[in-house]
Amino acid sequence: MVKKGYKQTEIGVIPEDWEVKELDTISNVIDPHPSHRAPTIDKNGIPFLGIGDLSENGEIIKSSFRKVNSKILDEHKQRYNLDNNLIGLGRVASIGKVIRLKKNIGKFVLSPTLGIIDTKIINTNFLFYTLKSFYVKQQFINIMSGSTRSSVGMIVLRKLKIPIPPKQEQEKIAKVLSDTDELIENLKELIAKKEDIKKATMQQLLTGKKRLKGFSGEWVERKLGEVSKIYNGLSGKKKEDFGDGNAFYIPFLNVINNIKIDINNLEKVYIYENESQNKVLKGDLVFNTSSETPYEVGMCALMDNEIEKVYLNSFCFGCRITDKSIYPLFLSYLTNSDIGRKIFSLLAQGATRYNLSKENFNNIKLFFPKDITEQKAIAKILSDMDEEIEALKEKLEKTEAIKQGMMQELLSGKIRLDRKDNNDT
Numbered sequence: 001m002v003k004k005g006y007k008q009t010e011i012g013v014i015p016e017d018w019e020v021k022e023l024d025t026i027s028n029v030i031d032p033h034p035s036h037r038a039p040t041i042d043k044n045g046i047p048f049l050g051i052g053d054l055s056e057n058g059e060i061i062k063s064s065f066r067k068v069n070s071k072i073l074d075e076h077k078q079r080y081n082l083d084n085n086l087i088g089l090g091r092v093a094s095i096g097k098v099i100r101l102k103k104n105i106g107k108f109v110l111s112p113t114l115g116i117i118d119t120k121i122i123n124t125n126f127l128f129y130t131l132k133s134f135y136v137k138q139q140f141i142n143i144m145s146g147s148t149r150s151s152v153g154m155i156v157l158r159k160l161k162i163p164i165p166p167k168q169e170q171e172k173i174a175k176v177l178s179d180t181d182e183l184i185e186n187l188k189e190l191i192a193k194k195e196d197i198k199k200a201t202m203q204q205l206l207t208g209k210k211r212l213k214g215f216s217g218e219w220v221e222r223k224l225g226e227v228s229k230i231y232n233g234l235s236g237k238k239k240e241d242f243g244d245g246n247a248f249y250i251p252f253l254n255v256i257n258n259i260k261i262d263i264n265n266l267e268k269v270y271i272y273e274n275e276s277q278n279k280v281l282k283g284d285l286v287f288n289t290s291s292e293t294p295y296e297v298g299m300c301a302l303m304d305n306e307i308e309k310v311y312l313n314s315f316c317f318g319c320r321i322t323d324k325s326i327y328p329l330f331l332s333y334l335t336n337s338d339i340g341r342k343i344f345s346l347l348a349q350g351a352t353r354y355n356l357s358k359e360n361f362n363n364i365k366l367f368f369p370k371d372i373t374e375q376k377a378i379a380k381i382l383s384d385m386d387e388e389i390e391a392l393k394e395k396l397e398k399t400e401a402i403k404q405g406m407m408q409e410l411l412s413g414k415i416r417l418d419r420k421d422n423n424d425t
Contacts, residue, residue, distance in 0.1 A: 002296055006413070007204040009163075010161060011135045011138070011139070011161050011163060012134075012138075012412075013240060014163050014410070014411075014412070014413050015173070015413035015416065017166060018163050018164060018165045018166075019163075019414055020161050020163055020164070021160070021161070021164055022158065022159050022160065022161060022162070023117070023157065023158055023160040023161075023162055023258060024158035024159065026119055026122050026127075026162065026164065026211060027117050027118060027119035027121065027122075027127065027152065028118045028119070028122045029115050029116070029117055029120065029157055029158045030113075030115065030116040030117075030118070031110060031112060031115060031116075031154050032109075032110035032111065032112060032114065032116050033109075033110070033112040036386050039068035039069060039072045039109065039355040040064065040068060040069040041067065041068060041069075042067055042068055044163050045067040045068045045069050045070050046059065046066060046067060046068060046070045046107045046108055046109060047065050047066070047107075047109070047205050048066040048067060048068040048109050048110075048111055048223070049065060049094065049108050049109065049110055049111065050065075050092075050093075050095055050110075050111040050113035050114070051088065051090035051091075051093065051094045051097050051099070051111075051113040051114040052094050052098050052113070053065050054088065055099065055339070056097075056098065056099055056100070057099070057100055057102075057185075058088075058099055058100045058102040060099050060337075062109050063291060067222060068109055068392055068402055070107065072109055074245060080272050082241045084173040085118075085124050085185065086100075086101040086116055086117065086118050086124075086130050087099070087100065087101065087116070087117040087118075087119075087124065087131065088100075088101050088110070088117070088164065089114055089115050089117055089131060089157060090113065090114050091112075091113065091114055091115055091151055091152040091154070091156075092113040092114075092150065092151040092152075092155070093113060093150060093151075095114070095144065095150075095151070095152055096136070096137060096140040097114075098128060098131045098132050099114075101116065102154070103120040112177065113354050115154055115157045115158075116379040117131075118293065119350060120403070121331065121398065122164060122167070122170055123170040123171050123174050125163060125165070125174035125175075125177070125178055125332055126170040126173055126174040128174075128279055129164075129173070129174065129407060129411060130162055130411055131160075131161065132407070133159070133163075133407065133411040133412070134412065135162075135163055135409075135412075136160060136162070136406065139160055139161065140152070142157060153401070154199075158265060160382070160422055162266070163350065163411070163412075163413075165413065166327065168396060169417060170184075170417070171239050171402075172417040173410045173411065174298065174416065176406065176410065176417070177403065177407065177410070178407065179412065180399070180402070180403045180406065181195065181403070183399060183414055184300070184396065184399055184400060184403065185227060185397065187343060187392060187395060187396040188396065189192065190392060191389060191392050191393060191396065194385070194388060194389050194392065196381065196390060197279070197385070198385045198386070199290055199338075200387065201382065201385065202333065202337045202338075202382060203303070203337070203338060203339075205365075205378045205379060205381065205382070206333065206334050206337050207339060208337055208367070208369070211267075212374065212377050212381075214375070214419065215369065215371065215372050215373075215374040217257065217371045217374065218370050219367045219369050219370060220367065220368060220370045221365050221366070221367050222323070222326065222365065222366060222367075222368055223362070223364070224319075224361060224362055224363075224364045224365075225361070225362025225365060226323070227321060227322060227323035227325075227326045228285075228288075228319045228320060228321050228323070228326075229319070229320050229321055229322055229363065230232065230318065230319050230320075230358055231318045231319075231320070231363060232312075232314075232317055232318075233249075233278070233312035233316050233317060233318070234249060234269065234277055234311050234313060234314050235277070235313060235314060235315045237269065237314070238283075240266070241269055241270045242267070242269050242270075242421040243267075243268060244270070245269040245270035245271070246270060246271060246308050246309070247268070247270040247309035247310065247311060248266040248267065248269065248307065248310045248311070248409070249268075249269045249310065249311045249312060250266060250280065250286060250301075250303075250310065250311070250312050250313060250316070251265065251266075251267055251268055251311050252288060252315050252316065254266070254301065255286050255287070255299060255300070255313075255316050256288050256289050256291070256296055256301075258382065259300075259301060259302065259303045259329075259332050259336060259382075259383075259386060260302045260303075260304045260329075260332070261286065261302065261303045261304065261305070263307065264309045266307075268309065269311065271309065271311065277310065279316060280303050280310050280311060280312050280318055281303065281304065281311065281320070282303055282304065282305060282306045282307075283302075283304075283328050284302075284303045284318050284319065284320050284328075284424070285300050285301070285302055285318070285320075285321070285328055285331060285332060286301050286302075286303065286312060286316050286317075286318055286319070287299070287300050287301065287302075287317055287318075287319060287335075287361070287376065288315060288316045288354045288356075289316060289317055289355060290315050290352055290353060290354065290355045291348075291353070291354055292350035292352075292354070294307045294344075294346075294354045295341055295347040297342075297345065297347075297348040297354050297356045298300070298335065298344035298356045299335070299336060300319075300331070300332045300335035300336055300340075300350075302328050302329050302332045304393040307407075317361075318359065324370075325370070325372050326368060326372070326375070327372050327375035327376050327379060329376075330368070330375035330376070330378060330379045330380040330381065331366075333366075333369075333378070333379060334366060336398070342365070343363070343364060344350050344356065347360040347361075347364070357409070367391070
């Protein structure tokens with residue numbers, strides 16, 4: 001039964017004062033390359049961009065793309081002279097992907113993998129968000145269901161059915177969602193800025209180029225094999241031993257993605273009575289021994305928590321510091337910094353997959369502040385930076401989740417802006 005104030009339509013339940021219209025009745029849907037003949041390739045030309053080459057905000061996201069002769073702009077001015085008030089809608093491969101087209105990436109040509117939508121009838125920002133809504137996504141799902149096709153024709157795009165609220169409500173919905181998007185972009189920019197600052201700080205502090213106030217002692221070179229002992233990860237385990245069990249193990253990705261082991265990202269394994277396996281203890285460092293790129297070989301994470309039964313995956317080895325003048329967290333930051341990456345990359349062996357031998361690991365030489373107090377002070381600064389960045393990432397994740405919820409409610413009319421008869425269902 002349809003709730004009072006709403007009506008059933010061919011695309012679902014919407015408010016009574018909303019309409020459903022086909023896309024080509026509220027906009028001009030343009031095929032950017034109607035001849036479907038590939039433009040002349042020119043390495044010195046302009047980008048020939050498809051739907052997969054552009055982000056949602058119209059930025060180029062691929063490092064390589066085709067370039068074509070710039071004369072095509074003169075031949076098809078109406079189709080290629082784009083402004084910032086147009087929308088791109090994917091119809092090949094990334095079907096249903098919605099992007100904002102903008103000029104700030106310079107001159108470019110669009111491929112027929114998308115349709116260009118130009119509207120003067122309804123609010124452009126509202127249409128951008130509505131094309132991402134459940135109503136439109138479901139139409140694409142229905143079109144593609146049971147089909148082997150990998151594209152959607154321009155005629156189909158033009159006949160997409162769009163829910164349309166009154167003009168004032170379109171503008172309010174667009175404003176709320178645009179403001180939320182701006183907040184999300186600001187958070188992303190702030191996170192990127194903080195990460196750049198941290199990277200520069202690591203380069204200064206971990207090389208001794210910049211000294212913290214109160215420290216002036218010398219730095220000393222130490223060989224890793226002289227200050228630590230290494231041990232292997234799990235061995236002799238079968239597939240059925242994993243997925244459940246009486247103990248935990250540290251997954252490979254938990255090592256290469258973190259400075260400290262994320263204890264909320266451990267997996268289960270059975271360790272049987274009298275089985276000889278190496279436990280990971282608080283203060284141990286974990287290194288990955290194998291990767292698809294030399295840069296990621298020997299990435300390091302610190303076990304900074306006391307857990308009774310935790311072990312290590314077989315693609316990594318553990319490292320227990322035996323010299324009390326070495327602070328483990330400082331070594332973790334040093335290893336994962338550009339300084340450490342250059343050293344470990346040179347020792348990676350292989351062709352399609354790269355490995356780090358224990359012998360090479362033991363022979364690695366690194367510089368440490370002789371005073372462990374300075375090591376701790378440097379690690380504290382970098383750790384505080386990590387915590388600040390992580391807090392911003394959590395805020396970003398929550399804001400993006402809130403936006404998704406807002407889109408669902410506002411673009412379906414379940415919540416009406418500035419109306420006394422707001423409906424939550």
